[in-house]
Amino acid sequence: MQFTFTVTKTDTSTRARCGLLTTPHGSVETPVFMPVGTAATVKAMPQEWLEQLNAQIILSNTYHLYLRPGEDVIRQFGGLHRFMSWERPILTDSGGYQVLSHQALRKISEEGVHFRSHLDGSLHFFSPERAVEIQQLLGSDVLMAFDDCTAYPVTLAEAADSMRRSMRWAERCRRVHTDDRQVLFGIVQGSVFPELRQESLERLFEIGFFGLALGGLSVGEPKLLMYETIERVSERMPSGPRYVMGVGTPLDLVECVKYGIDMFDCVLPTRNARNGTLYTSRGKISIKNTRYRTDEGPIDEDCPCLVCRRYSRAYLRHLYISNEMVSSVFNTYHNLHFYLDLMAKVRESMRLNSFSNWERLFRERYVATE
Amino acid sequence: MQFTFTVTKTDTSTRARCGLLTTPHGSVETPVFMPVGTAATVKAMPQEWLEQLNAQIILSNTYHLYLRPGEDVIRQFGGLHRFMSWERPILTDSGGYQVLSHQALRKISEEGVHFRSHLDGSLHFFSPERAVEIQQLLGSDVLMAFDDCTAYPVTLAEAADSMRRSMRWAERCRRVHTDDRQVLFGIVQGSVFPELRQESLERLFEIGFFGLALGGLSVGEPKLLMYETIERVSERMPSGPRYVMGVGTPLDLVECVKYGIDMFDCVLPTRNARNGTLYTSRGKISIKNTRYRTDEGPIDEDCPCLVCRRYSRAYLRHLYISNEMVSSVFNTYHNLHFYLDLMAKVRESMRLNSFSNWERLFRERYVATE
Numbered sequence: 001m002q003f004t005f006t007v008t009k010t011d012t013s014t015r016a017r018c019g020l021l022t023t024p025h026g027s028v029e030t031p032v033f034m035p036v037g038t039a040a041t042v043k044a045m046p047q048e049w050l051e052q053l054n055a056q057i058i059l060s061n062t063y064h065l066y067l068r069p070g071e072d073v074i075r076q077f078g079g080l081h082r083f084m085s086w087e088r089p090i091l092t093d094s095g096g097y098q099v100l101s102h103q104a105l106r107k108i109s110e111e112g113v114h115f116r117s118h119l120d121g122s123l124h125f126f127s128p129e130r131a132v133e134i135q136q137l138l139g140s141d142v143l144m145a146f147d148d149c150t151a152y153p154v155t156l157a158e159a160a161d162s163m164r165r166s167m168r169w170a171e172r173c174r175r176v177h178t179d180d181r182q183v184l185f186g187i188v189q190g191s192v193f194p195e196l197r198q199e200s201l202e203r204l205f206e207i208g209f210f211g212l213a214l215g216g217l218s219v220g221e222p223k224l225l226m227y228e229t230i231e232r233v234s235e236r237m238p239s240g241p242r243y244v245m246g247v248g249t250p251l252d253l254v255e256c257v258k259y260g261i262d263m264f265d266c267v268l269p270t271r272n273a274r275n276g277t278l279y280t281s282r283g284k285i286s287i288k289n290t291r292y293r294t295d296e297g298p299i300d301e302d303c304p305c306l307v308c309r310r311y312s313r314a315y316l317r318h319l320y321i322s323n324e325m326v327s328s329v330f331n332t333y334h335n336l337h338f339y340l341d342l343m344a345k346v347r348e349s350m351r352l353n354s355f356s357n358w359e360r361l362f363r364e365r366y367v368a369t370e
Numbered sequence: 371m372q373f374t375f376t377v378t379k380t381d382t383s384t385r386a387r388c389g390l391l392t393t394p395h396g397s398v399e400t401p402v403f404m405p406v407g408t409a410a411t412v413k414a415m416p417q418e419w420l421e422q423l424n425a426q427i428i429l430s431n432t433y434h435l436y437l438r439p440g441e442d443v444i445r446q447f448g449g450l451h452r453f454m455s456w457e458r459p460i461l462t463d464s465g466g467y468q469v470l471s472h473q474a475l476r477k478i479s480e481e482g483v484h485f486r487s488h489l490d491g492s493l494h495f496f497s498p499e500r501a502v503e504i505q506q507l508l509g510s511d512v513l514m515a516f517d518d519c520t521a522y523p524v525t526l527a528e529a530a531d532s533m534r535r536s537m538r539w540a541e542r543c544r545r546v547h548t549d550d551r552q553v554l555f556g557i558v559q560g561s562v563f564p565e566l567r568q569e570s571l572e573r574l575f576e577i578g579f580f581g582l583a584l585g586g587l588s589v590g591e592p593k594l595l596m597y598e599t600i601e602r603v604s605e606r607m608p609s610g611p612r613y614v615m616g617v618g619t620p621l622d623l624v625e626c627v628k629y630g631i632d633m634f635d636c637v638l639p640t641r642n643a644r645n646g647t648l649y650t651s652r653g654k655i656s657i658k659n660t661r662y663r664t665d666e667g668p669i670d671e672d673c674p675c676l677v678c679r680r681y682s683r684a685y686l687r688h689l690y691i692s693n694e695m696v697s698s699v700f701n702t703y704h705n706l707h708f709y710l711d712l713m714a715k716v717r718e719s720m721r722l723n724s725f726s727n728w729e730r731l732f733r734e735r736y737v738a739t740e
Contacts, residue, residue, distance in 0.1 A: 040688065044695045048676070069663070069688040076664045077684070085680050293439070294446045306418070310455050314447070318410065318439040325414045325695050 003141075003183045003210060005241045011355050015234070015260035018350045021241055023141040024181050025081065025089045026056075030241065030262035031346050033253065033339045034059045034091060036270060039068065040084040043270050044328040045336065047086055052306070053336055054344075057088060057141070059265040063095035066124075066134050067117050079139025091265075092140035093245070094131040094173075096147045096187075097215075099124075108148065110165065128172035136179050144213065145173040147187045152220040159191040167203040174207050183210035185243060188233055191216055192225050197233045211241035213263075218247045227255055234259040250279060250342055251368055254359060257346055269339045273331035276320045279338040283367035287331065292317045305337035373511075373553045373580060375611045381725050385604070385630035388720045391611055393459045393511040394551055395451065396426075400611065400632035401716050403623065403709045404429045404461060406640060409438065410454040413640050414698040415706065417456055422676070423706055424714075427458060427511075429635045433465035436494075436504050437487050449509025461635075462510035463615070464501040464543075466517045466557075467585075469494075478518065480535065498542035506549050514583065515543040517557045522590040529561040537573040544577050553580035555613060558603055561586055562595050567603045581611035583633075588617045597625055604629040620649060620712055621738055624729060627716055639709045643701035646690045649708040653737035657701065662687040675707035 002024045009018040019030040035042045035050065037058045042050055050058065060080060069083070077083040080090055099106055099115040106115035112127030131146035147166040150159050166189045177184045186204035190196030204212055214233055217226050226247070234242055234256075243263035244256050253264055269279065276288045280300035285292075287299070298308035299316065307316075307330045319327035349358035372394045379388040389400040405412045405420065407428045412420055420428065430450060439453075447453040450460055469476055469485040476485035482497030501516035517536040520529050536559045547554045556574035560566030574582055584603055587596050596617070604612055604626075613633035614626050623634055639649065646658045650670035655662075657669070668678035669686065677686075677700045689697035719728035 039692045039694060040685070041692075041694050041696050044699075046696055046699055047680070068692060069684065073664050073684055073688070077666065077682075083682075083685055083688075085682075085685070294443050296447065310417070312447075312453075312455075314439065314443055315410070315453055315455070318443070318453075322409045322411075322438060324409060324411050325698055326411050326416055328695055329414075329416055329699065 002181065005211065007239060009350050011258075011350060012353070013356050014258040016257045016346070016350060016355055017260055017262070018347050019241065019262055021089075021262075023089045023183075025087060025141055028056045028089055029347055031253075031257050031343050032056055032263055033343045034263065034265040035336055035339075036265055036267050037061075037084075039064050040080060042332075042336075044274065044325075044332040045270075047084070049329075049333055050086075050336075051088075053333065053340055055088070055336065055340060057091060058086065059091045059093065060138070060140065061095070061098065062092050062131060062134050062138065063098035063126075065092075065138060066095065067119055071134065071137055074137055079137070081139060089141040090138075091142040091263075092135050092138050092144065094135065094144040094146040095126055096131070096144075097149050097246075099126050100149050108165075110168070112146075128169040129176045132173050132176045132184070136177075136182065139181070141182060142211070143177070143182050143184050145170040145184060145186050145209075147189060147215055149216050149219075150189065150191050152191065152216075154191050156193055156196070159189075159193055159196055163189040163191075163196050163200050167200060167207075170204060170209075171207050174209065185209055185211040185213050185241075187213045187215040187245070188237075189216050192221055192229055194229075194232055197229060198236070201233060201236055205238060209240070211243060211263075212237055213243040213245050215245050217244060218252075223252075230256055230261065231259045234261060249368070250339070250366065251363070253339075253342060254346070254362065258359075264343075266339075269335035270332050273335040274328045276327075276331065278331060279335050281362075281365050284369050287313065287317050287320050289317070299334055300338075303334065303337065303341075305334055305341075307331075307334040307337075372551065375581065377609060379720050381628075381720060382723070383726050384628040386627045386716070386720060386725055387630055387632070388717050389611065389632055391459075391632075393553075395457060395459045395511055398426045398459055399717055401623075401627050401713050402426055402633055403713045404633065404635040405706055405709075406635055406637050407431075407454075409434045410450060412702075412706075414644065414695075414702040415640075417454070419699075419703055420456075420706075421458075423703065423710055425458070425706065425710060427461060428456065429461045429463065430508070430510065431465070431468065432462050432501060432504050432508065433468035433496075435462075435508060436465065437489055441504065441507055444507055449507070451509060459511040460508075461512040461633075462505050462508050462514065464505065464514040464516040465496055466501070466514075467519050467616075469496050470519050478535075480538070482516075498539040499546045502543050502546045502554070506547075506552065509552070511552060512581070513547070513552050513554050515540040515554060515556050515579075517559060517585055519586050519589075520559065520561050522561065522586075524561050526563055526566070529559075529563055529566055533559040533561075533566050533570050537570060537577075540574060540579075541577050544579065555579055555581040555583050555611075557583045557585040557615070558607075559586050562591055562599050564599075564602055567599060568606070571603060571606055575608060579610070581613060581633075582607055583613040583615050585615050587614060588622075593622075600626055600631065601629045604631055619738070620709070620736065621733070623709075623712060624716070624732065628729075634713075636709075639705035640702050643705040644698045646697075646701065648701060649705050651732075651735050654739050657683065657687050658690050659687070669704055670708075673704065673707065673711075675704055675711075677701075677704040677707075
């Protein structure tokens with residue numbers, strides 16, 4: 001058995017937990033944040049620096065890699081790990097979210113989705129079977145079931161239809177997934193309707209997956225409704241790894257950890273970095289602000305990262321204003337450090353039985369501005 | 371005496387030489403290539419990686435830094451070294467080339483140059499005294515005299531006028547340069563006219579500079595005329611450091627080394643990197659070429675750099691085609707390694723008395739495509 005997931009510690013006052021996910025490419029301590037590496041690269045981050053940041057696992061994207069560089073290139077390299085020279089674990093999402101998010105460019109049937117490439121408009125077809133096949137070619141450690149993602153808001157009837165299709169697709173994915181060098185995660189759908197989420201969860205449990213994800217969140221629903229949905233579903237999830245897809249802010253991560261969530265991915269730290277928005281222990285700052293023009297201090301006094309130890313806010317502002325590429329490199333490094341370090345602190349405080357205390361102190365300092 | 375320049379080795383069959391330039395920020399082995407860091411950053415290169423590449427000295431730009439981040443910011447940091455967190459030597463050019471290269475945006479008088487900012491069109495004035503003053507504020511180790519650069523082609527009369535103005539300006543620079551933590555280089559002008567170059571050289575010799583540069587080259591003149599000019603002038607240059615500004619290709623550097631040139635800067639390796647043009651021991655390649663789509667080999671089989679040891683041509687092509695920023699980071703790293711390594715090999719072969727042999731082997735393999 002190349003894959004195991006063991007809960008190593010549980011919090012006494014919340015459902016927070018630490019775990020260890022082992023894969024053929026090494027093990028991952030949870031709760032974990034997975035930097036997003038859409039096109040076989042975490043934007044603006046050389047692999048050398050991801051390793052230096054102790055990124056344990058990254059997420060990459062079936063849809064994007066299928067279109068570019070293409071299956072033949074990946075096949076030639078024997079998978080994504082060797083193609084991008086990343087030896088640690090990789091999770092790939094199935095492409096469902098991407099092929100479905102361009103309403104105008106796709107047509108859904110029971111069989112799968114016909115869609116047009118966002119690059120050149122060419123026609124393509126993904127089915128559950130194809131999505132698994134491509135992910136097997138990619139050789140990711142964790143692959144995701146191909147699902148039908150619903151937008152928000154959506155009617156109960158539409159959400160039910162969509163969720164049930166996703167469940168039939170999940171079963172088809174499960175049936176064709178045979179490679180024991182990879183594990184498959186199912187994705188709970190059902191929008192914000194508790195009864196649909198419950199039905200979806202039960203169906204996935206019957207099919208049987210190594211881990212489960214919550215999909216269709218952070219798509220425009222009110223924050224409290226998102227929390228409520230995650231809390232309610234996660235309570236009933238089996239003890240395998242639990243992954244909330246595409247969420248979220250630092251406070252979202254800390255909140256979801258308390259519901260027993262183990263895995264996260266989100267473009268926020270990397271995308272914000274490129275927009276000059278930086279995370280600090282006291283909240284976000286915008287490095288382009290004129291107030292930092294002559295500021296000799298680091299982004300965050302309390303941050304031990306390479307960027308904070310060496311470069312001033314004034315210099316980082318100058319690089320941003322001057323449109324210099326290293327601005328994105330430095331900002332991304334710092335923001336990923338913040339997210340990865342946040343999860344490391346969660347794990348550490350859990351080990352020390354001081355998670356609630358740590359959480360209180362973190363929330364006291366961190367001023368949310370969104 | 372914080373600054374010294376010592377010739378440590380001379381070639382027996384050419385005028386090539388090795389030297390050691392010592393500065394308050396450390397010493398520089400020559401011949402040396404200086405990466406261009408226009409806006410207080412070598413584009414796409416974190417300082418950490420410049421250090422890893424053993425970049426001994428970088429060039430930065432008075433005009434650009436004066437406009438952005440501005441004198442007050444640099445003053446607050448006590449100079450450029452601390453502002454950009456670069457502890458090794460820095461050479462700044464005077465801004466002459468930049469303020470004069472936008473014909474429409476400037477007006478020259480004996481006093482100096484009125485020019486408009488390329489950023490916001492605001493009006494500014496540089497004189498020789500101002501250019502030295504700003505460079506003293508920047509705290510660069512080597513500062514360049516403020517000169518009037520002529521375009522190519524130019525008449526003898528225009529070139530003479532311009533050169534003589536540059537010489538009067540050089541004298542004014544020399545007069546106001548008093549900070550012994552910096553050394554001032556004069557710049558030989560006179561376009562491609564031997565008698566003007568000779569007059570300029572004599573005048574600079576009379577004024578007295580720590581080092582001399584050749585300016586106004588690589589501005590469109592035929593390659594052989596450029597070589598002839600450099601060869602002729604360098605033969606008569608005093609034994610202090612000799613610097614050819616803005617030159618050139620790998621073959622240009624090797625050629626100029628034979629004329630006794632010690633210092634070079636050029637945007638080619640960094641700019642080409644961002645355009646996907648990479649230097650190899652066999653000549654340039656364009657990484658965007660379809661032939662590299664599935665190519666598992668490194669950019670250059672013979673290159674020991676971090677990028678060649680880890681990443682394939684296919685992956686680097688994918689990053690370039692996908693417009694990923696790390697494409698520029700990796701390409702710049704490799705190209706700078708090529709240029710810096712080229713000069714390291716020149717120095718090493720000189721030490722081993724095998725420079726001519728090394729040069730022959732280098733030229734046999736390196737296929738120039740421009």
